[in-house]
Structure formats: C-alpha cells, structure tokens
Amino acid sequence: MLSTIVRTLVAAATFSVALAAQAQGVTGDVQAGHKKAEMCIGCHGIPGYQNSFPEIHKVPKISGQTDKYIVAALNAYKKGDRKHPTMRGIAGSLSEQDMADLGAYYASQADKTAPETPRTANTAAAALIEKGACASCHGANFSKPIDPSYPKIGGQHADYLFVALKSYTVEGNAMIGRSNGIMAGIAKQYTPAEMREIAKYLSTVEGELKVVPQSRFR
Known part of the structure; x- marks a missing residue:
C-alpha cells in the first residue's frame, strides 16, 4: 500500500519538476561552473571533511551527482526547504545561471557507472529499504533515480545519509530540517537506529x- 502511495506522489512530483525545468530553460556551462565552485571546494573538495552542524558528519559527496539534482538541492536551500545556515547563505547568493553552471561542473566529474545490481543487503537493511520503497525513487542500484532531480545515494557517506534522513522528521525548527512530503512520510517510519542501518548499507x-x-586555494 505504501509503495503504491509513494509511486503516485513521486509521479506527481516528477511532473512538477519537469514543468519547472522547462520554464527555467537555463543551460549550465562546465567551465563557468569550475570557476564558481571555488566557494564549494573548501568543504566538498576536501576528502573526509566534516561538518559540525547539526551534528558532526562528513559533508556529502557531490561530484558525480546529476546537474538537475545539484540545482534542485541549491534551490531547496535558497527557499529554506532545506534548513542549513551556511548552505542557505551560499545558495541565497546564487542566480539560476550560477546553479546551472555548478550543476554542470559537478555532473561533469562523473567518470564511472554503478553496477546495475548492488551487492546483497543484509536481511535487516533489505527489509527496511523495502519498507520505504527506496528503489522506487533512487533506482534499484541507488544510482539511477527515476528523476534526475533526485539524488544518487549509493556510496554516499553513511553519517551524512543518516543526518539527511533524520532531518526529514524534524518539524517546527527554524534552524534544522527538510521540507519534503514524500521523504517525511518515509523517514518517519523509522527509528534512529533503523535510519543508521539503512545509511550504513547504502x-x-x-x-x-x-x-x-582540491586545494583550498587555486
């Protein structure tokens, strides 16, 4: 039942995203994005770099994400749908063209293709992932989302995935949380321990x- 509801909501959300993308009509430039990424490499270009907000975790890997996901995430920070003081400050200074250029740059760093079938999950993780119908959005190998504005999550840092998943359960906090009806409904099914199990496997x-x-300085 939940899987059916999720797929219905996803179809509607995908259609809305497609319309928004058509309306923008902005094409990203890789070289321009390379220059604009100077504001990003101090965190995302340092292997193992950790963020201390809202708790200590590695900053996400973004090289290899799709350009549309990068744009969608930056817009979410800019609008406040994703609450993070630093990221909102950065995203708030970006134009649609800036975001498109950064998206093109980080997407251009993709240099490998994930296997069609990931390694078998342990029984506990497999059951939790099935419960949330995660593959319905993120793909069977978690690197082929059904819409390019959704993130690839296979191989992402476990501590970041945990913090991100937990953030969808937060309500009424001006500093922490993410606003997304689909993800909120899914995340609220899990205990923190179950979220960690999912994140660890992914x-x-x-x-x-x-x-x-990259060096902090170019």
Whole structure:
C-alpha cells in the first residue's frame, strides 16, 4: 500500500519538476561552473571533511551527482526547504545561471557507472529499504533515480545519509530540517537506529559519487 502511495506522489512530483525545468530553460556551462565552485571546494573538495552542524558528519559527496539534482538541492536551500545556515547563505547568493553552471561542473566529474545490481543487503537493511520503497525513487542500484532531480545515494557517506534522513522528521525548527512530503512520510517510519542501518548499507553500495581532492586555494 505504501509503495503504491509513494509511486503516485513521486509521479506527481516528477511532473512538477519537469514543468519547472522547462520554464527555467537555463543551460549550465562546465567551465563557468569550475570557476564558481571555488566557494564549494573548501568543504566538498576536501576528502573526509566534516561538518559540525547539526551534528558532526562528513559533508556529502557531490561530484558525480546529476546537474538537475545539484540545482534542485541549491534551490531547496535558497527557499529554506532545506534548513542549513551556511548552505542557505551560499545558495541565497546564487542566480539560476550560477546553479546551472555548478550543476554542470559537478555532473561533469562523473567518470564511472554503478553496477546495475548492488551487492546483497543484509536481511535487516533489505527489509527496511523495502519498507520505504527506496528503489522506487533512487533506482534499484541507488544510482539511477527515476528523476534526475533526485539524488544518487549509493556510496554516499553513511553519517551524512543518516543526518539527511533524520532531518526529514524534524518539524517546527527554524534552524534544522527538510521540507519534503514524500521523504517525511518515509523517514518517519523509522527509528534512529533503523535510519543508521539503512545509511550504513547504502554507504557500502558501489556508486558513482566521489570527492575530487582540491586545494583550498587555486
């Protein structure tokens, strides 16, 4: 039943995203994005770099994500749908063209393809992932989302995935939380321990995401 509801909501959300993308009609430029990414590499270009807000966790791998996901995430921070003071400050300074350029740059760093079938999950993780119908949005290998504005999550840092998943359960907090009806409904099914189990497994899946090491200064 839940899987059917999720698929229905996903179809509606995908249609809305497609219309928004058509309305924007902005094309990203990789070289322009490379220059604009100077504001990003201090966190996302340092292997193992950790964020201390809202708790200590590694910053997400974004090299290899789709351009549309990068744009969608930045817009969510800009609008306040994703609450994170630093990211909102950065996203708030970006134009649609800036976001498109950054998306094109990080998407251009994809240099591998995830296996069609990930390694078998342990029984507990498999049951939890099935319960949330995670593959319905993120793909059977968690690197082929049904819509490019959704994230690839295979191989992402476990501690980041946990913090991100937990953030969808937060309500009424001006500083922490993410507003997404689909993800909120899914995340609220799980206990923190179950979220950690899911995150731990997904981090071990061979994916397409990576950190491209760069100096803090170019």
